[in-house]
Amino acid sequence: MDTQRQIRFGELIRSLLSDCLLKEDFYDDKINSSSITISFVKMSKDLKIANVYFMPLGGKDKSKILDILKEKKYIFQKFLSKAKIHSKFTPKLSFFLDDTFEEAEKIENLLLNKNVQRDIN
DSSP states (O other): OOOHHHHHHHHHHHHHHHHHHHHSOOOOTTOOGGGEEEEEEEEOTTSOEEEEEEEEGGGTTHHHHHHHHHHTHHHHHHHHHHSOOOOSSOOEEEEEEOOHHHHHHHHHHHHTSHHHHHHHO
């Protein structure tokens, strides 16, 4: 269970990373930064590590975008270090694909199955 402090700091980092995607230049034509959604950021207890979960719009080229974000991680780190986040440390970032949308779709499809509908009724 995350503490209120972790949740609040995670939301601040998520907001800053979204701004970074819109404002910074990644010098890469393969990435369209306006089509990336940062769903949530999970902070470690000491607030030194931030696990960033994202999903590209439409779910296209997920692994390619993940590789590019990991490669360009220093741009995000620099942006966070310049932001006034009122913390001793700039958190180290790790990027992960957010699969909650796929899981929700899978559960929805299971619930729409005729056999499951029969059992529910």
